Amino acid sequence: MGENATVMKVPLLDLQSEYAEQRDEILPALDRVCRNASFVQGEEVEAFEREFADFCGVKHCVALSSGTAALHLGLLALGVQSGDDVITTPNSFLATAEAITYCGARPVFVDTDPATANLDPRLIERSITPRTRAILPVHLYGRPADMDPIREIAARRHLRILEDAAQAHAARYRSQRVGSFGLAAAFSFYPTKNLGAYGEGGALTTNDDAIAKFARAARSHGQTARYDHEFPGYNYRMQGFQGAVLRIKLRRLHAWTQKRREIAKEYRRLLEGARLEMPDDDPRDECVYHQFVIYVNNRNSVIAQLAARSIDTAVHYPKPIHLQPAYSSLGYPAGTFPNAERACERVLSLPLFPGMTAEQISYVAASVVDVVGRK
Numbered sequence: 001m002g003e004n005a006t007v008m009k010v011p012l013l014d015l016q017s018e019y020a021e022q023r024d025e026i027l028p029a030l031d032r033v034c035r036n037a038s039f040v041q042g043e044e045v046e047a048f049e050r051e052f053a054d055f056c057g058v059k060h061c062v063a064l065s066s067g068t069a070a071l072h073l074g075l076l077a078l079g080v081q082s083g084d085d086v087i088t089t090p091n092s093f094l095a096t097a098e099a100i101t102y103c104g105a106r107p108v109f110v111d112t113d114p115a116t117a118n119l120d121p122r123l124i125e126r127s128i129t130p131r132t133r134a135i136l137p138v139h140l141y142g143r144p145a146d147m148d149p150i151r152e153i154a155a156r157r158h159l160r161i162l163e164d165a166a167q168a169h170a171a172r173y174r175s176q177r178v179g180s181f182g183l184a185a186a187f188s189f190y191p192t193k194n195l196g197a198y199g200e201g202g203a204l205t206t207n208d209d210a211i212a213k214f215a216r217a218a219r220s221h222g223q224t225a226r227y228d229h230e231f232p233g234y235n236y237r238m239q240g241f242q243g244a245v246l247r248i249k250l251r252r253l254h255a256w257t258q259k260r261r262e263i264a265k266e267y268r269r270l271l272e273g274a275r276l277e278m279p280d281d282d283p284r285d286e287c288v289y290h291q292f293v294i295y296v297n298n299r300n301s302v303i304a305q306l307a308a309r310s311i312d313t314a315v316h317y318p319k320p321i322h323l324q325p326a327y328s329s330l331g332y333p334a335g336t337f338p339n340a341e342r343a344c345e346r347v348l349s350l351p352l353f354p355g356m357t358a359e360q361i362s363y364v365a366a367s368v369v370d371v372v373g374r375k
């Protein structure tokens with residue numbers, strides 16, 4: 001890039017522009033919630049539950065206050081309790097492990113596959129003990145975890161599966177939407193997720209009637225009818241505003257997902273031959289690119305040089321969960337999960353959002369190639 005090359009500002013994502021495009025639909029929907037005074041749950045949330053269940057191809061969707069709440073209720077619904085172990089990946093957001101802790105159970109980490117950044121199914125069996133109750137795979141960055149072998153192991157060893165689909169709305173594994181592979185799946189609608197609310201939100205999806213029934217009661221103080229409290233539950237209800245916003249945005253999710261996949265394809269084409277690595281895309285699956293990540297050496301220098309070109313980047317995640325102070329008591333020293341640790345040292349998320357222009361994509365890709373060099 002010469003001295004006079006154009007500099008373009010490229011944010012990691014652009015929620016303001018997205019709002020500007022949808023304002024005429026969103027404001028009347030929020031007004032409807034206010035006029036009905038259905039601030040907590042209510043008709044918009046119920047309609048969203050039906051629409052999102054249809055979208056995922058599952059029988060039930062239980063709307064909740066966050067993805068973390070969905071993971072927590074999902075694990076409780078699977079019967080996870082004090083004294084149990086739950087197998088999961090150390091390369092995720094902390095909430096994945098926290099939900100296990102909430103149940104009084106212990107996270108047992110298994111290293112990731114460097115090709116996908118997801119739980120490596122070949123390493124699961126050696127970590128199963130008589131205490132193991134469940135497996136919690138994460139579809140990291142929107143790339144489906146390898147569910148066939150995970151399901152085969154779970155069936156043979158009598159373990160239950162909860163999917164962490166917080167980053168993977170609309171993703172497909174072997175042509176089937178994620179959210180329907182385990183006994184249940186947890187989604188997040190945090191504003192920056194592929195389907196984001198205007199505040200906190202989450203959902204549990206399942207084909208199991210008893211799990212749905214449990215989650216519906218548990219999210220509202222264990223109530224099965226007004227003031228009939230079957231058990232001490234939680235306040236994990238979704239707000240009416242979030243249901244209204246999510247219904248509008250769900251109608252665009254398919255088009256937005258296509259856009260994300262096209263941008264990723266273009267990045268891959270433009271970054272070919274650069275001195276970096278990218279996770280593999282299995283052509284049988286549909287990754288929904290919650291993040292477009294690359295692996296680079298000297299990450300801090302790459303971040304600084306891209307920032308100097310007005311390109312925002314982020315790191316998902318700088319430290320695997322087992323090396324976080326929050327989980328030091330589990331006693332996993334550095335070096336225990338070399339693939340996850342190496343990924344966290346080298347990973348870098350590039351800007352990717354449905355409204356990105358062709359100029360922004362080529363500017364980011366050209367800048368990255370310029371900074372890291374060619375192979």
Ligand SMILES: *Cc1c(COP(=O)(O)O)cnc(C)c1O
Nearest residue numbers: 066067068093095166188189190
């Ligand atoms: C965002 C996220 C969560 C937590 O969802 P919240 O809605 O923020 O509570 C859990 N797991 C993963 C992988 C996430 O990305």
